[in-house]
Amino acid sequence: MKMFYFLFLSSLLFSYCSAADFCVGDIKSALTPSGYPCKPAAKVTVDDFVFSGLGVAGNTTNIISAAVTPGFVEQFPGLNGLGISLARLDIASGGVIPMHTHPGANEVLVVLSGTICAGFVSSSANKVYLKTLTKGQSMIFPQGLLHFQLNAAKSSAVALVSFSDPEPGLQITDFAFFANDLPTDLVAKTTFLDAKTIKTLKSVLGGTN
Numbered sequence: 520m521k522m523f524y525f526l527f528l529s530s531l532l533f534s535y536c537s538a539a540d541f542c543v544g545d546i547k548s549a550l551t552p553s554g555y556p557c558k559p560a561a562k563v564t565v566d567d568f569v570f571s572g573l574g575v576a577g578n579t580t581n582i583i584s585a586a587v588t589p590g591f592v593e594q595f596p597g598l599n600g601l602g603i604s605l606a607r608l609d610i611a612s613g614g615v616i617p618m619h620t621h622p623g624a625n626e627v628l629v630v631l632s633g634t635i636c637a638g639f640v641s642s643s644a645n646k647v648y649l650k651t652l653t654k655g656q657s658m659i660f661p662q663g664l665l666h667f668q669l670n671a672a673k674s675s676a677v678a679l680v681s682f683s684d685p686e687p688g689l690q691i692t693d694f695a696f697f698a699n700d701l702p703t704d705l706v707a708k709t710t711f712l713d714a715k716t717i718k719t720l721k722s723v724l725g726g727t728n
């Protein structure tokens with residue numbers, strides 16, 4: 520009987536360990552703080568570990584002349600629980616990925632083509648770390664810090680970025696200030712900007728109030 524329990528327990532342990540090799544996200548379920556629940560192992564195929572979305576340039580015909588094509592857990596469910604994700608940046612001439620943060624991840628960028636001016640601001644002393652990067656150069660943007668990337672040349676630029684979380688999050692500062700219904704007088708009080716500038720930015724970015 521003791522032997523039976525031993526075998527039973529070790530088989531439980533074994534099945535637990537093999538299942539822990541990966542946890543492909545069942546992205547139809549609700550996202551939890553620890554990611555998505557696992558897709559049943561029997562339904563996992565190699566295609567869950569392959570993502571084909573970054574080979575095509577994003578559409579840069581927009582207000583920022585730039586596009587971010589994410590390979591986060593929603594697009595690439597095999598990343599679930601593995602602490603990594605990636606994205607492609609396309610920045611047309613004159614384009615910019617505006618000041619933003621990723622609340623959930625560190626970022627590393629590598630320039631694949633073109634020239635990108637990138638920078639971040641530290642939270643302790645508001646010190647600026649700024650660099651113009653050419654093809655093959657990489658730069659790190661520590662988690663949660665405000666940063667940006669802009670095209671520093673006349674030709675278009677492409678970069679690959681990777682993140683230390685399957686769900687890095689993306690909060691663009693101008694959208695947080697001007698693309699919602701936070702009343703103009705409160706935006707003015709909390710940013711020291713004048714109401715006229717705020718109204719202009721709200722109308723460009725789709726904000727109200």
Ligand SMILES: *[C@@H]1O[C@H](CO)[C@@H](O)[C@H](O)[C@H]1NC(C)=O
Nearest residue numbers: 576577578579580581582586
């Ligand atoms: C790119 O986006 C613009 C603006 O939304 C749209 O008019 C255009 O058709 C898009 N181009 C492609 C190739 O999808």
